[in-house]
Amino acid sequence: MNEALLSAHGLGRRFGERWIWRGLDLAVGAGERVALTGPTGSGKSLLLRALSLLDAADEGEVRFLGRPIEPQAVPGFRAQVVYLAQRPALADSTVEEALRSAFAYSIHKGRRFDRERTVRLLGALGREAGLLGSPAKGLSGGEGQLVALVRALLLEPRVLLLDEFTASMDRDAAERAEGLVRDWLDAEAGRALVLTSHDPSQLDRLATRRADVRGAA
Amino acid sequence: MNPGYLQISLGQLALAAGLLAVNLGLSFALKLGIERRLVVAAVRMSVQLLLIGYVLEWIFALDHPAPVLAVALAMAAMAGSAAVKRTSHRFAGIYWDSLVSVLGAAFLVSGVAFAGIIRVEPWYEPQYVIPMLGMVLGNTLNGISLGLENFMEGVAERRGFIESQLALGASRWEAAHPEIRRALRVGMIPTINSMMVMGLVSLPGMMTGQILGGVRPADAVRYQVVIMFMIASATALGMFCVVLLAFRRLFDAQHRLRTDRLVVASGSK
Structure with missing residues (x-):
């Protein structure tokens, strides 16, 4: 197997006395597409959050390229390993401003918002460029997920952590979104994907291997 | 006499x-x-x-500085804990943060005003220090509880949005900045509003008290002007300080939002 891009070592998370998962090991190699599986409530979303360091693990650690992530390196890590929550949260602004906002962070200094590329991505999702001018708060759940996906892809991460990323989309939008994720994976060798989905056929289409959060791999 | x-x-x-x-x-x-x-x-x-x-x-x-300081500290401690009692959320260390902010802001501003502006002689003259510090503390307390409440509520309410920014590589400061600004902005409004209508709708207590005590109204209003500026600056300073301290508790060094550290205060509405 390739050297692990992103890995979890003996990760444990608990609420009070109850361990959601414990002693969890997971290694995601460059180019891998991993589906996290397990019943509802087994902590798949929590694992994605832990992998992006948004939650503090109660045990164990997450490593990137084989090394633990120092506190000051966390924003840089998250710029490369982007987590997409199931419920997108966009700024109270136009869609374009919401998409632009991430480029203001110091970690993305030197990068610029590429409007043409954004329009192309939206087009691939079956949306008109006019969407950019509409208020982000007025988007439906599915549209919000589309915009959040575009926002993540614009940052060209190395790893995407997708939590039910098409849950609120209709069939057509979901297929287009999957296509966009595949394009992103194929555009550069070494990109990796970790995802959860309630739709088993989506996991078949996107993932090359499965990891059960109860048994980890 | x-x-x-x-x-x-x-x-x-x-x-x-x-x-x-x-x-x-x-x-x-x-x-x-x-x-x-x-x-x-x-x-x-x-x-x-x-x-x-x-x-x-x-x-x-x-006529000795020690008891004056003791009373001032006791008043500050009560102000610090009263400020927290009014908030609807708590986190570990909130009382310390409030106390440090109230103490720092009120003493710094009062010190500058007593020594540099009013030029109280001796510096601890209780006739000036105790009532004026008391007023500054009382108002700083309001500012601190308002700032804390707005910040904690904003962070809890917009948790999803803040975390989506962190997930895209924002530093904790970049992600919290809008909430800090919002809390300070809202917290400063009552001071501004009260200055707007002072003397028109309300006759401030300290000024009326001085007039009752025989001070010429023209002199009494000058004291009121000075104390209002003291209150405005101490409130802003205390609020800024407490919101920054709360920021450091709720956003940890790993650039994580720690809403798990926020608990709803028992007995709050």
Whole structure:
């Protein structure tokens, strides 16, 4: 197997006395597409959050390229390993401003918002460029997920952590979104994907291997 | 000696207490059932104030900085904890953060005002220090509880949005910045509003007190202007300080939002 891009070592998370998962090991190699599986409530979303360091693990650690992530390196890590929550949260602004906002962070200094590329991505999702001018708060759940996906892809991460990323989309939008994720994976060798989905056929289409959060791999 | 104002005897105090007959009468007639609490409150108020009067007289007579400082610290400690008691959320260390902010802001601003502007001689002269510091503390307390409440509520409410920014590589400061600004902005509004209408809709207590004490109104208003500026700056400073401290507790060094450290205060609405 390739050297692990992103890995979890003996990760444990608990609420009070109850361990959601414990002693969890997971290694995601460059180019891998991993589906996290397990019943509802087994902590798949929590694992994605832990992998992006948004939650503090109660045990164990997450490593990137084989090394633990120092506190000051966390924003840089998250710029490369982007987590997409199931419920997108966009700024109270136009869609374009919401998409632009991430480029203001110091970690993305030197990068610029590429409007043409954004329009192309939206087009691939079956949306008109006019969407950019509409208020982000007025988007439906599915549209919000589309915009959040575009926002993540614009940052060209190395790893995407997708939590039910098409849950609120209709069939057509979901297929287009999957296509966009595949394009992103194929555009550069070494990109990796970790995802959860309630739709088993989506996991078949996107993932090359499965990891059960109860048994980890 | 003629102090320049009418002195009130204990008999006159008792007469004034007779005014409460209105409240008691209403409570009895309409069966409001608040007589007991009314009497307890009236007795507490009178005893607390009479005691404080004696304590202050004693401190004035001592003419020494130590007791003045002790009273100032006690007032600050009470202000610090009262500020937290009004908030609807808590986190570990919130009392310390509040105390440090109240203490730092009120003492710094008062120090500058007493030493540099009013030029109180000696610096601890209780006649000036205790009432003015008390007013600054009381208002800083409001600012701190407002700032804390707005910040904690904003962070809890917009958790999803803040975390989506962190997930895209925002530093904790970049992600929290809008919430900090929002909390400070909202927290400064009451001070601005009260300055707007001062003298028109409201006659401030300190100024009316000085006038009762025989001070010329033209001089009394100058004190009021000075204290308002002190209050405005101490409130802003205390609020800024407490919001920054709360930021460091709720956003950890790993650039994580720690809403798990926020608990809803028991007994808050």
